[in-house]
Amino acid sequence: MRARTLAAAAALLAAPVLLPTTALACATCGCTLDTDDLESDGGADHWRVDLQYTYIDQSQLRSGSHAVSSGTAAAINDNGGSQEVEQDTRNTYLTLGLTYMPTPDWAVTTQLPYIFRGHSTYGNATGDQLTSENLSSANFAQLGDVRVIGSYQGLLPTHALGLELGVKLPTGTYGGQNPATGVTVGRPVNFMSGPNAGAALDTDLQPGTGSTDIILGASYSQAISQDFDAYINGRYQAAMMQEMTGSNDFRPGNTATMSLGLRYEHTPVMVPQMQINITRRSADQGSLADTTDTAGTVAYLSPGATFRLARGVHAYAFMQVPVFSHLDGYQLFPRWTASAGLSYAF
Amino acid sequence: MPFKRLMLPLLAALCLWGGCGRPALANDLVLGRPAPPITLHSLDGRAIALDSLRGRVVILAFWATWCAPCRQELPLLSAYAARHAAQGLTVLGFSLDGADTLPAVRRQAAGLGFPVGLLGSAWADGYGRMWRLPVSFVIDRHGVLRYDGWDDDDAEAGWTEQRLNRIVGPLLESAAR
Numbered sequence: 001m002r003a004r005t006l007a008a009a010a011a012l013l014a015a016p017v018l019l020p021t022t023a024l025a026c027a028t029c030g031c032t033l034d035t036d037d038l039e040s041d042g043g044a045d046h047w048r049v050d051l052q053y054t055y056i057d058q059s060q061l062r063s064g065s066h067a068v069s070s071g072t073a074a075a076i077n078d079n080g081g082s083q084e085v086e087q088d089t090r091n092t093y094l095t096l097g098l099t100y101m102p103t104p105d106w107a108v109t110t111q112l113p114y115i116f117r118g119h120s121t122y123g124n125a126t127g128d129q130l131t132s133e134n135l136s137s138a139n140f141a142q143l144g145d146v147r148v149i150g151s152y153q154g155l156l157p158t159h160a161l162g163l164e165l166g167v168k169l170p171t172g173t174y175g176g177q178n179p180a181t182g183v184t185v186g187r188p189v190n191f192m193s194g195p196n197a198g199a200a201l202d203t204d205l206q207p208g209t210g211s212t213d214i215i216l217g218a219s220y221s222q223a224i225s226q227d228f229d230a231y232i233n234g235r236y237q238a239a240m241m242q243e244m245t246g247s248n249d250f251r252p253g254n255t256a257t258m259s260l261g262l263r264y265e266h267t268p269v270m271v272p273q274m275q276i277n278i279t280r281r282s283a284d285q286g287s288l289a290d291t292t293d294t295a296g297t298v299a300y301l302s303p304g305a306t307f308r309l310a311r312g313v314h315a316y317a318f319m320q321v322p323v324f325s326h327l328d329g330y331q332l333f334p335r336w337t338a339s340a341g342l343s344y345a346f
Numbered sequence: 347m348p349f350k351r352l353m354l355p356l357l358a359a360l361c362l363w364g365g366c367g368r369p370a371l372a373n374d375l376v377l378g379r380p381a382p383p384i385t386l387h388s389l390d391g392r393a394i395a396l397d398s399l400r401g402r403v404v405i406l407a408f409w410a411t412w413c414a415p416c417r418q419e420l421p422l423l424s425a426y427a428a429r430h431a432a433q434g435l436t437v438l439g440f441s442l443d444g445a446d447t448l449p450a451v452r453r454q455a456a457g458l459g460f461p462v463g464l465l466g467s468a469w470a471d472g473y474g475r476m477w478r479l480p481v482s483f484v485i486d487r488h489g490v491l492r493y494d495g496w497d498d499d500d501a502e503a504g505w506t507e508q509r510l511n512r513i514v515g516p517l518l519e520s521a522a523r
Contacts, residue, residue, distance in 0.1 A: 104446045223477040226373070226496065265477075268469050 050097035052341035058089040058332035065326050073330045074127045084293075085122040086332050087135060089205065092116040093144070097343075105154030113144040115172070115207050123196060136194030142207040144172040149215055164217030164235070170243050172208020176200050176288040178248050185248040185288070186210060203244075203288040209252040211239035229263040242286075249286035253294055256280045259302075268308050275302040277320065283328065293329030298322055300337075312345040373474030373496065381483065381491040382472025386438045388461040389452060394438060396485065402434040403517045404485040407505075408465070408476050408495075410442040411450040416480040419504030424458040426510050433518040434487065440465040442476055480504050486517050 061068050076083035092115070099109040120137045122130055149166030153159040175186020177200040188200035189207065203210075214237070221231040238254040261275040276299060283295040304318030320337040327333065374382050384406065385395045396404060407423060409416035420439070427437040437460035443451050448464070455462035468476050473483065474496065481501055484493035493513050495501040500509065 104444065223475075226474050226477050265468075265475055268467065 046101050046346060048097075048099040048101070048343055048345040050095075050099070050341060050343040052093070052095045052097065052339060054091075054093040054095070054337065054339045056091040056093075056334050056337045058091070058334050060333050060335055061086065061330060062325060062327050062333045063330045065324070068330065070122065070130050071127050074122070074125050074130055077124050077126045082124055083330060084290075085125050085130065086330075087120045087122060088118075089120075089332050090118045103154075104159065105152060107151045107153075109147075109149045109151070109166075111147040111149070113146075114141070115144040116141045117205065117207075119201065119205055120194075121196070134195060136191045136196035136199075138189060138191045138201045138205075140189045140207065142173055142189075145169060145208045146171045147215065149217075151217075160221055162217075162219040164215065164219075166215035166217075168211075168213035168215060168237065170208055170210050170212055172206070174203070174206050174208040174210030174243060174250075176203030176206065176244070176248075176250060178287050180287065181247075183248055185244055202290065203250050204252065204284055204290065204294065209239070210243035210250060211252055212241040213237050213239045213252070223265075227264060227266045229265055231259075231261045231263070233259040233261070244286065244288060248288060250288040251285040253282040253284050255282075270308075271306045273304050273306065273318075275304070275318075276300070277302055290329075293327075293331050296325065296327035296331065298327075298333075299324040304339075314343045314345075316341050316343070374472030375474070375483070375491055375494045375496065377491055377494055377497075379491060380489050381485040384471055384473065386440060386461060386463045387466075388463040389455055390461070392461065394461060396438075397489070399436050399485075400489055401487050402436045403487060403514065405435070405437045405514065406440065406473070406483045406485070407437055408440045408442060408470070408479060408481050410479055411447055411454055412443075413479045415502065415504040417454070419480055420454065420458055422507065423505055423510075424460060426505075426507070426514075428459045430514075430518055435514070435518060436460070439463070440470065442468065442479060478502065484514055484517065492517055 061070060061073060063072075070085050070087070073083050073085045077085075093113050094116070095111050095113040097109055097111045099107055101107045118137065118139045120135050122134050123136060125134055145168050147166055147168045149164055151162050151164045153162045155161050155163070173187055173189060175184065175188030177184045177188070184200055186206075188203070189205075191197050191199050191201060215235060216237075217233070217235040219231065219233040221229055224230050234257065236254070236256045239251050242249060242251050244250040257277060257279045259275050259277045261273055264272045278297070278299045280297045281295055283289070283291050285291060299322070300320035301323045302318050302320045304316060306314055306316040308314055317340040318338070320339075322334070322336070325333060381396065383396055385393055387393055396406075405423070405427075407420075409420060411417070423437055427435055439455070439458065439460055439462035441451050441455075441462060441464050443464060445464070451462065451464065465476065470476055481495035482493070482505065483491065483495055486492050
């Protein structure tokens with residue numbers, strides 16, 4: 001599998017910086033500002049609805065910092081080892097976000113992701129078994145894990161600094177099969193075709209992780225010239241409670257993401273941006289986890305732009321192009337990802 | 347290749363907007379040329395267009411309630427405007443505050459002798475994005491830009507009596523002759 005969560009984390013945790021937020025900065029002598037919040041009429045007690053589409057096709061098998069062939073992974077099985085040889089994981093996330101801002105300092109956002117995922121694998125095939133008849137496939141379209149995130153921007157009168165505290169809830173279907181005992185827990189999505197038909201799809205490929213995670217974040221934005229803003233954004237997510245415990249346990253790895261960006265603010269009508277997103281993810285843990293093929297560090301270069309379609313209405317589009325990756329074990333990885341969205345503040 | 351199909355239009359759009367297709371000017375301000383039009387929508391409901399003030403010397407002052415140097419310069423600016431009103435000086439105050447801080451804007455404006463209004467956006471037409479405060483612009487009686495705050499490093503500290511006398515004074519005197 002695996003880089004499903006790593007690639008998704010990089011794309012989804014970077015998402016909050018796609019849209020401009022309140023950002024003002026004041027020095028002791030002369031003040032700088034980036035007043036995107038003026039676009040939404042300012043004031044207290046208003047809402048924002050955001051619909052985001054994210055596409056991640058993990059079609060490349062990688063190990064360490066390099067691409068490898070399926071045959072390379074299968075050679076481990078040829079030599080008596082045990083290594084899953086995966087072919088492709090294609091993810092589409094349609095995420096509905098609803099933000100309530102009771103005051104200019106506070107905001108609460110609820111994100112509901114609907115996940116479309118297709119996965120295919122050769123299982124623990126040897127080199128001569130890398131044929132289409134040994135390919136097992138699974139597909140699903142289901143609600144994933146909901147996130148509720150509160151943010152506070154009242155530490156500075158200029159709103160330049162924002163803090164986040166949130167939770168990811170186990171609302172998506174979760175489960176898996178213990179490879180040692182064959183015991184199935186939860187209500188997992190199963191493979192639909194191939195030699196593994198009827199068996200549970202990998203636990204970390206299920207719509208949900210079965211864990212309640214804490215989310216911590218911070219952001220800072222600063223106008224650096226009449227036309228440019230710079231910003232930095234960091235997020236950390238870690239599982240605090242798991243539904244799958246005991247002898248059939250699963251805990252998703254912790255994820256930390258940092259984004260550095262530059263916005264070209266020549267006009268509010270179109271704001272091109274360039275981000276660097278760096279994500280570090282630790283390995284999944286537990287008897288249902290693949291502990292050797294889930295950790296890694298990736299960096300994406302992410303060009304994109306935000307468009308103002310009308311007052312309070314924005315569209316945005318971004319791509320993420322991996323510029324660095326160091327992955328434990330063998331993991332499927334995307335050559336690029338894409339995100340686009342519409343947001344309406346009222 | 348799907349990646350190229352998606353990237354090329356995006357890069358082309360960014361290139362066209364970001365610099366390949368147009369000069370990288372931050373605003374339309376040129377000293378000695380007509381000042382860009384702008385209208386103040388004042389807190390008391392008036393719409394005061396810069397064009398309607400032809401024949402007067404005009405200071406456009408951009409400020410915010412959370413900006414300490416702004417709060418220092420506003421009373422000084424108000425007093426200067428009152429002293430030179432008979433010579434044809436008008437000050438228009440554009441606040442970068444949002445609607446949430448309107449009460450604070452009203453409190454600040456109550457002590458000023460010139461009209462104040464909310465700008466409503468960080469982009470002030472031909473004056474560019476208001477990324478640094480305070481900033482001011484001075485226009486002569488013919489509607490010509492005579493002072494561009496973006497080009498003055500001292501503008502960040504706000505107006506002083508000396509700077510007003512040096513920059514605005516000659517415009518008032520020459521106009522009075």
